[in-house]
Amino acid sequence: MESDTSPLLARRMRDIKPSFIREILAAAGGNTISFAGGLPHPESFPAHEIRESADRAIERDGRSILQYTVTEWYRPLREWIAHRYGLLTGVNMSADDIIITNGSQQAFDLIGKAFVDPGDTILLESPTYLGALQAFEFFEPRYEELDLGQDGPNTEHLRTSLERHRPKFFYAIPAFQNPSGGSYSAKCRTEVARALSDHSQTILVEDDPYGELRFDGTRHRAIAADYEHSILLGSFSKIAAPGLRLGWIYAPRALREPLVIAKQAADLHSGHLTQAILHRFVTEHDFDAHIDAIIARYRTHRDAMVAALRETLPEARFSVPEGGMFLWVQLPGCDTHALFKFATMCGVTFVPWAAFSPHGGCADCMRLNYSNCDPETIRRGVALLAEAYEQYQKSPR
Amino acid sequence: MESDTSPLLARRMRDIKPSFIREILAAAGGNTISFAGGLPHPESFPAHEIRESADRAIERDGRSILQYTVTEWYRPLREWIAHRYGLLTGVNMSADDIIITNGSQQAFDLIGKAFVDPGDTILLESPTYLGALQAFEFFEPRYEELDLGQDGPNTEHLRTSLERHRPKFFYAIPAFQNPSGGSYSAKCRTEVARALSDHSQTILVEDDPYGELRFDGTRHRAIAADYEHSILLGSFSKIAAPGLRLGWIYAPRALREPLVIAKQAADLHSGHLTQAILHRFVTEHDFDAHIDAIIARYRTHRDAMVAALRETLPEARFSVPEGGMFLWVQLPGCDTHALFKFATMCGVTFVPWAAFSPHGGCADCMRLNYSNCDPETIRRGVALLAEAYEQYQKSPR
DSSP, rough: GGGGGGGGGGGGTOOOOHHHHHHHHHHSSSEEEEEEOOOOOOGOOOHHHHHHHHHHHHHHHHHHTSSSTTTOOOOOHHHHHHHHHHHHOOOOOGGEEEEEEEHOOOOOOHHHHHHOOOOOOOEESSSHHHHHHHHHHHGEEEEEEEEEETTTOOHHHHHHHHHHHHOSSEEESSOTTTTTTTOOOOOHOOOOOHHHHHTSSEEEEEEEESTOOBBBOOOOOOOGGGOOOOOEEEEEETTTGGOOOOOOEEEEHHHHHHHHHHHHHHHHOHHHHHHHHHHHHHHSSSSHHHHHHHHHHHHHHHHHHHHHHHHHHHHHHHHHOSSSEEEEOOOOOOOOOHHHHHHHHTEEEEEGGGGTTOOOOOOOOOEEOOOSHHHHHHHHHHHHHHHHHHHHHHOOO | GGOOOGSSSGGGGGTTOHHHHHHHHHHSSSOOOOOOSSSGGGGGGGGHHHHHHHHHHHEEEHHHTTSSOOTTTHHHHHHHHHHHHHHOOOOOOOGGOEEEOOHHHHHHHHHHHHOTTTHHHHHHHHSSOOOHHHHHHOOOHHHHHHHEEEEOHHHHHHHHHHHHHHOEEEEOOOSSSSTOOOOOOOOHHHHHHHHHTTTTEEEEEEEOOOOOOOOSSOOOOOOGOOOSSSSEEEETTTTTOOOOOEEEEEEOOHHHHHHHHHHHHHSSOOHHHHHHHHHHHHSSHHHHHHHHHHHHHHHHHHHHHHHHHHOOOOOOOOOOOSSSSSEEEEEOOOOOHHHHHHHHHHTTEEGGGGGTTTTTTOHHHHHHESSSSOHHHHHHHHHHHHHHHHHHHHHHO
């Protein structure tokens, strides 16, 4: 069998490789210090509250929440989402506009399925989230990339790209971007919405998994609030627990219906029990206090990483992110893919640039995650990284 | 927006309609007696045991089972599955061969993604499971159908079809088929395995969601045990609870790897928490006794439906299924799609033939589910069905 599998494969599979995420998650065990994954800190999980919520949910609604349900449910959770994130993002949404998904990852898959034909163009930020690339890849798109500046993309470039390539959608992470940690300014958001409105054949897919995790500054209105052909994605992986596998899609009706049909074919609906548990957790406990505790924790982590880099790896250039889970570090002239091998030998991992672009490119950047390790481990990891960089520089090239 | 959505849609979406399943699940509430869905009886859910399992799982392993994990996990559950279903099916499997999915529905999607190009042929039983059709549809296949006889398909027809159409895979539900309720005989299984082995370019996708629910007779070896290019699907929806959204795929390595890559892109992994809860339920409680109780319950339901049909709808022709959840009923000459409308008005629903074939066909059959209603409701529902049939016969055509 081993020898003759490839003729059985669909064409779309032939160039797809197991993603870096998977290897990252697999490598996350052991003694290696990992700045690679996007894992929350386990102490941030409200295990006690989820235990209590599970107990009450099954006690009170066991028979119903263990049954099949319709694709978009759990209704009370969707109501809660529409209320909270309507206020936070400025998007005018009701429970009907929400589809519960298995994390944001499933949203990428459903969006690809519903909207992307082979050869269609997807417009990406450069760099962009590797998990989204992994999902989109199956639909055999063309990619166009838009460089991210300090305050977001250059909107003239965006306009040119919309006009020239007529992308099916623009995939953007405007707050605490993964991997760059950067955020669009209010002005940039307004200009992006205006550019999209002027070329309304392109859907905006606004991904906002980190929006709640703001350490400094003030929250901006979502771009989706000002452009009608928008899909907004949220996730409970960073603010409750990824093991629940729950996220959500906001989409206006005309964009939502094909997503619901795709979701139904993909797995009928997301876990009914976990949706009910999550709903009890967010409504019967102090969710804002829980978020505040995560923010306080990650701010400390970020500060520890920033301080350690400044102290032990002064060649590192980076902007200090105002929130989220990542630092995007440039080591000028360094081949971060080569550095990765030295780092692994020294006992620390990260994700090199190449993973964040379908086309490769500027190879002297890398993503460092600070949410998963505590500050002491972060300091040790950065010291190991500095050691790896020293070895890399001494190595013959 | 409403008016100009269709140019945004992927081509694969243009002919896809929301499935009957969805309408069935939506219609399952209210006062209508539903023989339509494939819902388990809510009293069959081990709510108390799942509550206990959730409590212990979160207490003992909260931090780890709330975290991300790798695509195929939860490892202890996969070990349990490989052990139990290795013995029950005769397939030589280890934990490594198992991928946990969001019910069997996700398996259909992953299989389509990994193996089906537009225009590829999928060989189906006729009739076949509508949820599988709904998932396969997205990959734009051609379909070939194979009539099911009393003991399974005619294996000469199977051979002809394999030779002539070289299908990517043969999708079969050899035990208590959905919708027909029929099962392949031992002899037919052997012949099917042999036919496939002689034309080994076709994968067997053997779907076995009801195999545990045998009321009479003895269990057969899976066909997958005797054909190496086989994928075997199992589900916990009928024997634990569908609200957990958990099923599994057995696949040998060469077929498994593309499925893992597809699963990873689709949603990274299935719910970590629910996998851990399910594992505690199946290992710390008497799972066999639980299955026996479901079997005893559904046998009573089946017998009630058989008796009611014989008494109040003597025109109905059917074979008595030895297990599973469905009766396949023929009302000779009746247009069951037209009957469906009368039935809905009388307060009872079922699924007419047309939903179970991509091409339509023999319209005088329908599927009646007996798992979801208790015997008293079954008797009332059959009486309503008889009433609807009488009205249908009197109606002008």
